[in-house]
Every structure is written in C-alpha cells, then in structure tokens.
Amino acid sequence: MFSYCLRRTLAAVPVMVVVALFVFLLLRLSPGDPAAIIAGDMATPEQLDRIRETLGLNQPIYLQFFNWGGELLRGDFGTSLMSNLPVTQLMVQRLEPTVSLALLSIVLSVVVAVPMGVIAAWKHGSLIDNVVMSVSVLGFSVPVFVIGYILIKIFAIDLGWLPVQGFKRVSEEGFGPFIRHAILPALMLSTIYIALIARMTRASMLDVLGEDFVRTAHAKGASEKRVLFKHALRNAGVPILEVIGTGFALMITGVVVTESVFNIPGLGRLTVDAILARDYPVIQGLILVTSGVYVLINLAIDLSYALLDPRIRYQ
C-alpha cells in the first residue's frame, strides 16, 4: 500500500515539470520579443529594458528556465504587469471563492446524483428510471448560463429568497451568508455533473447488479437496501469516482462562466481579466496552478481507488 502511494506520488512530479516547461516556453517561443509581448503595445524602451532585466532574458535559455523554476519552488510566480502586485498574492486572494464554490458544487452533485443513479438502476425500466434519465438528458443539453439566469430569475428576483449576485467568504462571514450567496452558483455549476454522475452511477450499478456476488447476497437473505448500498454500490464505485474526479477538475475551468454570471471574485474572473489584459505572469501562474490542481485531483483519485479496491492495493 505504502509503495503504491509513493509510486503514484512520485509519478506526478515529471508531469508537473513538463507543464512548467510548457508554460515557460509559451512565452519564450512565441514570435517576437518576450519583453515586448509582456510590456504590450504602449511600452517605452525603458520599460522594455526593465522587463528584460527582471526576466533575465540576456542569459542562456536553460539557465532562464532553472532560475524561473527555482523561483516557482519558492512560491514566487513573478509580478503582475497590471497591478504590480505579486502573482502569488493575487491568486491566493482569489483561491478561496473558487475552491469553496467548486467543493460545494461537487458535494451537491454527488449527494443528488448517486442516490438518483442507484434508484434508477434498482428500478431499471420503471417510471422513476425514465424520469431520472430524461432529467439527465436535460441537464446535459441546457447551456450552463441559461440555467444560471433562470435560477436568478426564480429564486432571486421573483421569490426574493436569495441575493442576485455577489459572494461572501466562509472564512470571513461564516457559513450562513456563504451558503446564501453560493447556493445558486453551485446549483448552476452542478447541473451537468448531476446529469453525468447519475448516468454513470446507473450504468455502473446495472453492470454490478448482474454480477454473481449480488445473487449470493440475495441468497444470504440480505435486504434490498443492504444489497444495493453495501454490496453493489461499492463495487460500482471505481467508474463513479473517475467521473467525480474528472468532473471536479473540469469544474475549475467551468467556474469562469459561473463567476461571471454571479459576479464572484474568484480565479475564473482573474483568468478572464488577465487574458484580456495580456498579463502574462498572471496567466502563467494560473496555468501552473490549475494544472497542479488537475494533477493533485488525479493523484487523489488514484489513491482512493486503492482504498476502495484491495486488488489494486496489492498490485
């Protein structure tokens, strides 16, 4: 078990190095002078010189990479061109809204979708099954922002139960205000994942319910609930976890639209702003952080497989 975890963790390192190299080359290999790209159209010659100096552009390229990499390891992602603030500080400020929103959404998705899928598989072919499947098709096909605006119209404007937009941090204002502001964005964000996870749970459960050991469980006199949740669901777990994991990783990018609709100061908004302003150091930092999150989530999924399934543990 320990060696499995260690191997998986070590395997994540080269991936991050390749990502870092890619991000580094993104700027150096684009045509033209990196300093000019960074400084933008309106830069003065003095500004260009200053940028060349800070980026060390007069050094050989491999040295530049190692220096830059060393700074990354110390948590220094450079300085934003727009605000002149350290990129690290900018990202840390924006991290909490995005991560708390993504977590809330994924928890919501799992809590709603997994029981839906289990029941649909159990009552395979019945009315409930058909309803679940139709709802999930709807969840796939309606664009996210449409759902967002419909939710705002109903719950914020017509009923007046919830704020139209804005965001309150859990860390500052506590859980109540956070939920009031975050529940609509989370609902909007999770629609597609509810659809996806429910379908995957149903398909995976249907497979498992046809397995011999499920028949054994029935033959032992186990109740339906016990067969479904104790025997079948855990065995159906690996593909479901896979979807939840990739869903969570994709959500980090999906958050851009949601944050725009609800005016939430998160990483998504920062990304949009940085791209519009061609703020390269910030873009680089964001790519690195999102890739890092992807890699971490994948690692977490791999490790959770091992927790779930002893056969993987002993490989």
Add this chain to the structure above:
Amino acid sequence: MSDDLIPSGAAPAPVLDIRGLQVATQSSPAKPILKGIDFAIAPGETLCLVGESGSGKSVTSLAVMGLLPKGSLKAVGGRIELEGDSLLEASPTRLRDLRASRMAMIFQEPMTALNPLMRVGEQIEEVLVMHQRGLSARQRRDRVLDMLDQVQLPDIERVHASWPHQLSGGQRQRIMIAMALVLEPKLLIADEPTTALDVTTQKQILKLIKQLQERHGTSVLFITHDMGVVADIADRVCVMRHGEVVETQPIDALLRRPTTDYTRQLLTAVPSLRPRASREVADREIVLEAIELEKRYGQASRWARLAGKASAQTLAASDINFALTRGRTLGIVGESGSGKSTVARCVMRMIEPTGGGVRVMGKDIASLGRAALKPHRKRIQMIFQDPFRSLNPRLTIGTSLIEGPVNYGTPREQALARAAELLELVGLPKDALARYPHQFSGGQRQRIAIARALAMEPDVLVADEAVSALDVSVQAQVLGLLDDIQRRLGVAVLFITHDLRVAAQICDEVMVMQKGVVVEYGPASRVLGAPEHAYTRSLMLAAPGRHWDFAGFRPLKSVFEETSPVTATAR
C-alpha cells in the same frame, strides 16, 4: 414418471416438496420454461437434478430460493413447500428470513460469487449479522472461525482476514459452503458447485459436502450435468429435459435400468474412462514438434530491482518435448495452472516462447519475425473453448469462414465455394453461409469453428478445451466429427483438455502436465490405462464416476484401481 416421489418406507415428511411447478417468461406471449415438475427431498437425502443446458434445472433451484430474475421469469403455477412453508406464497420478508437460515445455496463459479471488496470472514459473518441479531461480535467471530475449520481451510485466522482474490477457486468454494451452512439450514442447493474446479479439488469439495451433510443432517439438492458426479454422490436422481422431469429413480436403478430413452441416451453419451486402442500408425511424417520448449513469465520489475528484491519468475512451461505425426491426436492433459494452454499458445506463436523450438513441417517457427512467420501460420489452426465467444457476432458465417483464405490470396469466389463444402463436411446446411452466429446452437457453432480452422487447410489443428463447454450428447457428436475429419483429411490434432474421459476417447498419445512440466508422456492406452506417475494416478482416482461403465449400464471393476485402498466417495 414414478408416482412414488418420496423413497419407499421413508416416514419423515419431506424437507422440500415441489408439486406441479410451472415457470414462464414474462414476455408476451409467455413462454413456458418449467412445465409442471414434481419432486421431493427427504431429510438428509441427496437428490441430483441432471439434464443438459436448457433443461430448466437451474431455473428450478432459483425458483425454490425465490431468486428468479425479476421481470423476466415468474412462477405461474404449482407449489413449493419447505418444511410446510409455502414458498411461492411467502412475503419477500419471510423469504429473506428463510434464506440462509432454512435453505441456502452455493453456485457454480466460486471466482465471482464472492464480493471482491469484502474480506471473506466478514462475508460469512454478514449472514449472522442479518439472521441472528442476538450474537455479540465475539460470538459471531467464533462461529465463523469454527465454520472455517469445519470446511477444512488451513490457517483459519489468516483466511478469515483474506480478500477473495487471495484465495484459490477451491478455497473460495469452501468459503461459499461455510457461508451456506453457518446457520445449519435444512436444505442446501448446490448448482454445479464443482464444474469450474479441477478434478482433484472437485473430489475434495464433494467429499466435504458429504461430510457436512452427514454431520448436520442437511438435505442436498445437487444440480449437475456430469453423470460421473451423479454416480458418486446421489441417493436419487431426477432427470430433466425441456422443463420437464422425465425420470426419477434411486441412483443404482437409474444407472442400471433407465426407463426412458432420453436417460439411456444421456448415459450412453458419457465417454468411457477406458482409453481406446491407439490407431495404426499410417504416416510417420512429423508435422509438429516441440523441442525443449520453455515459457518463463515475470522479469523482475525495475522497482523490485531497485528495492533489491529477488526476481519473481514463473516457469509456466519448461522442457516440453513432443512430436506429432500426420493424422494422429496428441492430448495434453492437466489441471488449471499446469501449463497446457501455455504450450498450445507457444506452439501457435500467440505468445513468445522464451526458449526451445517449435517445428511445423520441419521448419522452426519459435523465433521467426512477424513477416517470416506469416506463411507458416496457416499450417496450424486453432479451435477455442467457448463457441459463443469465438465467432464475431457481427460477421456472417460465410465472411468468418473466408476471411483467412482471402488474407492468404485465395480469390473470394473460390473461398466461398470452399466454405460451402466445408460446412457440408461439418454437417451444416449450405445456407448457413449467409446467417449470423446467434442463429446457431453451441454445438453448431463449434462445428463452424472447426470449419473455419479447416478453411486454412492446416496440417495441425490445436483444440483448446474444444468440447468442454458442450453438453455430453453434443460433445459426443463433435468428437465424432473431429475423428471423421481426421480420417478424411489426415490432419493432426493437438488436443488440450482437463477431461480424462474425453482424452481417453480421442487421443492416440497423451502427455500429462503438472506445474509446467511433463510428468508422463506415451500412448493413451498406457498413460491412462496403467499410469506410472503418482500425479496421473491421482487424476485418474479423482475422476468422478470411475466405478461405472455408463454406456454398459453396469459397475466397473477392471478399470485402473488404486494400489492402496482409498475409500471411494461413491456408495
């Protein structure tokens, strides 16, 4: 059919009493699966339900347990009584309570019947958790350990904490038995419980069931297609066919004096363990030869080497030598893990041998590259075990048959004409060319598989358990077909099997393998008639029903006997 459902003179009420049971599909129109069957089992009795696939024997057992697949099968008539409890009228809750406590079931495939994500001890304990709420954790654990001991598992503490994948097939079946008997049910239903096991393991499991049955006074409903097993364990036998009971008799009467033609046919189709005489050697040309063939698995991984671990290598086959001449059949016999399939795959070059040579028509193909190998591929063709999976379901039979020849440059028209001839040769109508695999039965598909192999005009056919998935009567036909084809075309056959009866009937020479090495190799009449190696002997001794000459309807004395008296499982 006998009116006397309960053995004469048996005073106690039957444990299980089935009267006029009808099961039908829930499609419209409903198709009858069981057409009114009757039988009863007395306390402590073993009743064998025999029949070929589709006879309804498994459906009967599932109907008793109330486990008929929901939405597709339903009991539509008759009664099932378990010690007076009417099971068809019982509520789902009542049925759940009866399962495991009064009736329990073990299944055919021990590899998949256990939950892979639960420790086996916990799985047995679950029965106690569900049915005996009063027990403390300590008491439950003691009961489980006691049960593991009763099913004769070694090192019970370790087994208790094992995951299913860490146990062998035989061990898993013991776990299933422990799970079934932990509450001492009155009725044990065993649905082909030893079919997936090796003969020696089968013998042990059958003996174990018998012992536990005697200790706990359990009645056993034993479902099997294997007449050998029936002869060894049954008190009475119920023969089923097409959803009906055709004959119910005490075992001895059934084997000696079957009253129906169908039972007679079934018994006659059982291949004899007495090897047939080797055929005359007509042609001395060696078509296939293995020379010191070796297959080694598992180079040490980089991580293991870094950690300084010794390389864990497995010799799947080593020092294999044999020569097969034109028109002859060489059988490779052994249990699972013996390396017999490894040898077949090396010979076919489906896997790469790690040492030695394979000569096909005198040419060593063991180390040829892809391109150089191609012309030799057609000389040696394979027939696989499972006819339901070895034909592409999306291709017509014709397309499947001509694919090989066309790949080797035969014009399409010519290949099709040849395919039609081959279908006739294997006893199928020409119009089969345009049909799809699902339109044929298992036996017909295996004939198609044989035709497909023959389409390449090979010198050698490799048949890997080619009749193991078939019913005995169909098996007899396919074996007859192979024999006929061999006589007509002079093709040599390498026949891989675990079934000594089949080997005795088809092979000229037999090679017995154990753990990757050849333990005995010679003419079938000697190896199977008077085995010299202890392992071959143990295989012969484990063969079920070896005391009966089924086709002759009489017990057998002259077949190979153990030298030291071993108590037979038959009574």
